[in-house]
Amino acid sequence: MIYPVLKLIHVLSATILFGGGIFAALLGTIVFGSKKVRLIAEVGPHIVRVEFYLTTLSALIQIITGLWLASLLGFPVLTGWLGWALILLCTAAVCWILGVWLQHRMVDLSKKAIETNSELSAEYDAQFKNWTFLGLPSTVAMIGIFYLMVFKSV
Numbered sequence: 001m002i003y004p005v006l007k008l009i010h011v012l013s014a015t016i017l018f019g020g021g022i023f024a025a026l027l028g029t030i031v032f033g034s035k036k037v038r039l040i041a042e043v044g045p046h047i048v049r050v051e052f053y054l055t056t057l058s059a060l061i062q063i064i065t066g067l068w069l070a071s072l073l074g075f076p077v078l079t080g081w082l083g084w085a086l087i088l089l090c091t092a093a094v095c096w097i098l099g100v101w102l103q104h105r106m107v108d109l110s111k112k113a114i115e116t117n118s119e120l121s122a123e124y125d126a127q128f129k130n131w132t133f134l135g136l137p138s139t140v141a142m143i144g145i146f147y148l149m150v151f152k153s154v
Contacts, residue, residue: 003072006065013061014149018142020058021096024051025135032106032128035120040110048103055096062089081152088141088148095138102131 024047031043066085067077075082109124 006069009061010065010069013058017055017058017062020054021142028103037110037113037120040107041114044107044110048100052100081148085145085148088144092138092141095134099131099134102127
């Protein structure tokens with residue numbers, strides 16, 4: 001009875017992890033890409049906070065339920081499709097950690113622009129470009145994980 005419950009929790013947390021990431025990326029692109037200093041300073045911290053909590057919780061649930069399911073089924077964790085899924089998860093995690101740091105930095109730069117009554121700096125533009133770039137490998141990695149979960153060789 002534990003297997004179907006674990007699998008349901010695993011699939012739901014994967015959906016939240018990927019869907020929440022896509023939502024945060026779209027909302028972040030709208031807010032951070034607007035270059036509206038006050039909007040970034042006011043809304044940006046909420047995006048970062050919600051994304052941080054949602055992603056951290058769902059990623060931890062993914063890891064715990066995934067390893068538990070692999071153990072129940074006798075799958076070797078570091079080989080085959082599961083090994084590749086873990087590599088892709090690590091890739092997405094590195095991109096996400098760097099992305100959250102960049103979001104914090106963009107919020108700080110927007111607050112600095114408000115304090116100095118100036119426009120966003122060239123550094124902000126560079127941070128935004130880097131943040132946007134990190135979305136590509138992260139998204140491809142997450143799609144790859146879903147692909148491996150669906151088309152795994154058992």
